[in-house]
Amino acid sequence: MTQPVKFYQTGTFTVGNRLLSPDERTVQASINRNNSLNSGHRACQGCGEALGARYAVDAAMRATGGQLMAANATGCLEVFSTPYPETSWQLPWLHSLFGNAAAVGTGIAAALQVKAEKAGKARSDVRVIAQGGDGGTTDIGFGCLSGMFERNDDVLYICYDNEGYMNTGVQRSSATPPAARTATTQALGDAPGAPFGQGKNLPLIAMAHEIPYVATATVADLRDLEAKVEKAMTFHGARYLHVFVPCPLGWGSAACDTIKLARLARETGIFPVFEAENGAVTEVTKIRHRVPVEAYLRPQKRFAHLFGDPGHPETVARIQAAADRNIERFGLLDEKARP
Amino acid sequence: MLQIRIHGRGGQGVVTAAELLSIAAFEQGRHAQAFPSFGSERTGAPVVAFCRIDDRPIRRREPILAPDVLIVQDPTLLHQVDVFQGLQPEGYVLINSRRSFDELGLGEIADRFRHERLITVPASEIALEHLGRPLPNAVLLGGFAALSGLITIDAVAHAIDDKFKGEVAAKNIAAAREAFEVVTERLRGPSAQTPTATEESRPC
Amino acid sequence: MLKQMEGSVAVAEAVALCRPEVICAYPISPQTHIVEGLGALVKSGALEPCAFINVESEFAAMSVAIGSSATGARTYTATASQGLLFMAEAVYNASGLGLPIVMTVANRAIGAPINIWNDHSDSMSQRDSGWLQLFAESNQEALDIHIQAFKLAEELSMPVMVCMDGFILTHAYERVDIPTQEQVDGFLPPYEPRQVLDTAEPVSIGAMVGPEAFMEVRYLAHAKQTMALERIPEIAREFEASFGRAAGGLVRRYRTEDAETIVVALGSVVGTLEETIDAMREQGVKIGLLSIRSFRPFPLAAVRAALQHAERVVVLEKSFSVGLGGVVSTDVRLALSGIQLHGYTVVAGLGGRSITQASLERVLAEAVADKLEPLTFLDLDWGIVNRQLAREAAMRRSGPIAENLLRDLGTVQAKVH
Known part of the structure; x- marks a missing residue:
């Protein structure tokens, strides 16, 4: 009789690299990692985007054998990584504008393809990623992104979603959640914070384009993020990866809570983690320990107005209802964990 | 310099007619310039196109306000648009119609110009017969070659061949040649049809 | 071929x-x-x-x-x-x-x-x-x-x-x-x-x-x-x-050698202007043309060299800086810094308005006689402009300008252009 060994670290369900055989360890665990987004950049302490980008791009570099180029939208990631003459990028990298990263990616891919054909190859060995924050993706870059999807251009687009325009001083984007306080949705009046709109769910919109691969991930599960990037690189055509990246500055959270908040977003059902191929969901990351949304909201100052005296319990209930809907819609709850 | 203005409606190949004329002139070693008076016109809307032909390079780029030749592809325009605006006294007029100038109510206007240079041709009917569609543009160019002698019917045929392909080209050429014959015949005939008809019904 | x-x-x-x-x-x-x-x-x-x-x-x-x-x-x-x-x-x-x-x-x-x-x-x-x-x-x-x-x-x-x-x-x-x-x-x-x-030599651009x-x-x-x-x-x-043929360059001169009046223009209107200048030359008017082929970089020295001996310069342009006047004119004036001559701007052909030889001859004759306004709009229909100004003076809610002008004009389709 054998007894299963639990590799999980307490509370995280993240398996420790030390306990895995070397070939199963993460890209970041290897000394051969590329350090694509090298140390020394100027991101804030606890920046979820820097963490996500480092893992994602290194994983893409490993998947392509270092044959990778990146187009980058304007935003925090661009500003903190290239205060010239310094650059953190250890791969060919091009920043053009705020709203055109997807189209620039298309242009790079087109040029590479023509060069490959001129060299007598059917397909370029060099692959392309385009990346940006939620503002550059869901708002100003939305048209270019949809065009890239629709043409099925051979680009992996990675959105690092920190739910607002953090680079410009924390303003609302179409990815800002309801009730969140930002500089343009102040915690004032009867309905403080961002209004309850219809939302703009980019992963579902990407799926509606029926592109080969769409996935969501969080910086709470970096191994999953790496795996999804590597999987994305096995496809050709347009691919979309939406990474949930907490922002301590914009959210008013502790720098040490970035990973915890990302995990809570998943475990509350606020941020569903899944994969889809050709428009249909193929995999869902189940919630292991369901927690109420309050556990996620309370550590963030942007939601502080919900919990004062008298607070807004009705708003918390609406957010809970939205999370419940996600759980239902994506089947996020492990059957075993159901009450 | 010879200046030609073509009136018609969107969908009748007005612009193409001007382009064909310029190609025909080019075939004959001349300089030619064809251009449309463009609007965001849709099918059926009045359209004008222009063609200049000269022995030296053409520098002028204004619309043709005083044409030497007027081609009207659609007679329903006659009382809607001032097609005769600026026509030179010595000018040629070719109208796509089965009816005479007089029957079209143009008797008074016709009096201001040289009768032997005014003619109507049933271009839509000829086109229908050859192409199965009432597209009068290439047909009228055959008629124009006969009326004016300013371009040859062979050059017109070359131009059609240059712009269209295969059967479409062949049928358009056949239609243009028929119009050429019809007009030649009518001009040669003792009762050169159009002017006579006009004279008979002259009000005085 | x-x-x-x-x-x-x-x-x-x-x-x-x-x-x-x-x-x-x-x-x-x-x-x-x-x-x-x-x-x-x-x-x-x-x-x-x-x-x-x-x-x-x-x-x-x-x-x-x-x-x-x-x-x-x-x-x-x-x-x-x-x-x-x-x-x-x-x-x-x-x-x-x-x-x-x-x-x-x-x-x-x-x-x-x-x-x-x-x-x-x-x-x-x-x-x-x-x-x-x-x-x-x-x-x-x-x-x-x-x-x-x-x-x-x-x-x-x-x-x-x-x-x-x-x-x-x-x-x-x-x-x-x-x-x-x-x-x-x-x-x-x-x-x-x-x-x-x-990928062999990674650089960051932008x-x-x-x-x-x-x-x-x-x-x-x-x-x-x-x-x-x-x-x-x-x-x-x-x-x-x-x-075996000339094209491009910074500027091109046409009959400017002894010209007292030089017209500056760019683009396709240059052809009609050449015809106009030939016609005016036949009448004894010493007039020439400078075609600007490179607008950026703006050839200040070449423009100055071509224009400095003229008595007057007429910039005919299809562009217009609202609230100022000519766009090209401003650059031409910079090229002529310190040179005293009569300068005129003729704004023409906006929105496809035909630029005819007849109108050009008329406006250039006025320029040659120094009777032209410094800023002139070729073939502007003052009738409909003044009607609109009167309408705006008479009532607050005078309505959309473009639609008012079109109503004043009536059917335009009946004209050739």
């Missing part, structure tokens, strides 16, 4: 002869026939390998061009009017990044009121964008300038806009001499980028530059345009040597 063809098709063939590797297309009148022609050439396999990308906007067109040019591909696109404005942010970006993209602007007015016809408002709005702007007088010149534009752009690593009058040139059928592939290959070497995304170096970067862009002032005439001479 001599051919009778549409200007747009001629330009498409010229661009194809330059062996572009990436073409981005978004349709806008009157640019459409150019990219349609190129699309057909790519689709038929005549231009393989070349990527022809139907993008979702002009902004995307220029953005794709930025990506492909930075990856070392010879890149082309075309636009006009609202499309140029819609891509404006990327237009500045392309020149800021120093990417040698060639773009045709089929010059067209900018709305509102929406207007699809020709004037130069669109490219003039981008005169400070860092792009070189070359204007074509005819379809032959448009064709020839495109071939020169790739050479110029790639030598300097700066983007070039080739401006040709919408409809008047793009849709005009005329005789053009299409060069052979061998001729073009002999003139235009393969693209050797100064900066390129390359970094933020602060106050410590931004001025210097901008100055270098100016320095490149200054170099272009020398290269443009040299390339035009090389072109003439290879192809």
Whole structure:
């Protein structure tokens, strides 16, 4: 009789690299990692985007054998990584504008393809990623992104979603959640914070384009993020990866809570983690320990107005209802964990 | 310099007619310039196109306000648009119609110009017969070659061949040649049809 | 080879002869026939390998061009009017990044009121964008300038806009001499980028530059345009040597030697102006013409040299800076600093208003007699303007201007133009 060994670290369900055989360890665990987004950049302490980008791009570099180029939208990631003459990028990298990263990616891919054909190859060995924050993706870059999807251009687009325009001083984007306080949705009046709109769910919109691969991930599960990037690189055509990246500055959270908040977003059902191929969901990351949304909201100052005296319990209930809907819609709850 | 203005409606190949004329002139070693008076016109809307032909390079780029030749592809325009605006006294007029100038109510206007240079041709009917569609543009160019002698019917045929392909080209050429014959015949005939008809019904 | 063809098709063939590797297309009148022609050439396999990308906007067109040019591909696109404005942010970006993209602007007015016809408002709005702007007088010149534009752009690593009058040139059928592939290959070497995304030598392109170096970067862009002032005439001479005909250059003079009055203009109106000048010369008027072919860089010295001995200068332009006057005039005046002469601006042809020889002769005769207003609008219909002004003076809610004027005019379809 054998007894299963639990590799999980307490509370995280993240398996420790030390306990895995070397070939199963993460890209970041290897000394051969590329350090694509090298140390020394100027991101804030606890920046979820820097963490996500480092893992994602290194994983893409490993998947392509270092044959990778990146187009980058304007935003925090661009500003903190290239205060010239310094650059953190250890791969060919091009920043053009705020709203055109997807189209620039298309242009790079087109040029590479023509060069490959001129060299007598059917397909370029060099692959392309385009990346940006939620503002550059869901708002100003939305048209270019949809065009890239629709043409099925051979680009992996990675959105690092920190739910607002953090680079410009924390303003609302179409990815800002309801009730969140930002500089343009102040915690004032009867309905403080961002209004309850219809939302703009980019992963579902990407799926509606029926592109080969769409996935969501969080910086709470970096191994999953790496795996999804590597999987994305096995496809050709347009691919979309939406990474949930907490922002301590914009959210008013502790720098040490970035990973915890990302995990809570998943475990509350606020941020569903899944994969889809050709428009249909193929995999869902189940919630292991369901927690109420309050556990996620309370550590963030942007939601502080919900919990004062008298607070807004009705708003918390609406957010809970939205999370419940996600759980239902994506089947996020492990059957075993159901009450 | 010879200046030609073509009136018609969107969908009748007005612009193409001007382009064909310029190609025909080019075939004959001349300089030619064809251009449309463009609007965001849709099918059926009045359209004008222009063609200049000269022995030296053409520098002028204004619309043709005083044409030497007027081609009207659609007679329903006659009382809607001032097609005769600026026509030179010595000018040629070719109208796509089965009816005479007089029957079209143009008797008074016709009096201001040289009768032997005014003619109507049933271009839509000829086109229908050859192409199965009432597209009068290439047909009228055959008629124009006969009326004016300013371009040859062979050059017109070359131009059609240059712009269209295969059967479409062949049928358009056949239609243009028929119009050429019809007009030649009518001009040669003792009762050169159009002017006579006009004279008979002259009000005085 | 001599051919009778549409200007747009001629330009498409010229661009194809330059062996572009990436073409981005978004349709806008009157640019459409150019990219349609190129699309057909790519689709038929005549231009393989070349990527022809139907993008979702002009902004995307220029953005794709930025990506492909930075990856070392010879890149082309075309636009006009609202499309140029819609891509404006990327237009500045392309020149800021120093990417040698060639773009045709089929010059067209900018709305509102929406207007699809020709004037130069669109490219003039981008005169400070860092792009070189070359204007074509005819379809032959448009064709020839495109071939020169790739050479110029790639030598300097700066983007070039080739401006040709919408409809008047793009849709005009005329005789053009299409060069052979061998001729073009002999003139235009393969693209050797100064900066390129390359996995063997990774670089970061498009970094933020602060106050410590931004001025210097901008100055270098100016320095490149200054170099272009020398290269443009040299390339035009090389072109003439290879192809046996003159095209391009900074400026072209027509009968200016003893001219007391010189008209300055750019684009296709130059042809009608030559006819006008010939007619006025026959009447004994000492008048000549200066055609500006390179608007950016602006050839201050060449313009000054051509105009300094004249008594008066009439800038005839299809552009207009509301609240100031002429756009080209301002630059011409800069070229004439310190020289005393009579200067007139004639704004003409806005939104496709025909510029006729008769009107030109009339307005130039007034100029020669020094009876012209410093700023004149050729063939302006004062009747409808004054009616609208009266309407606005009489009542607050006077309604939409354009619609009021059209109502005053009645049916315009019955006129030839």
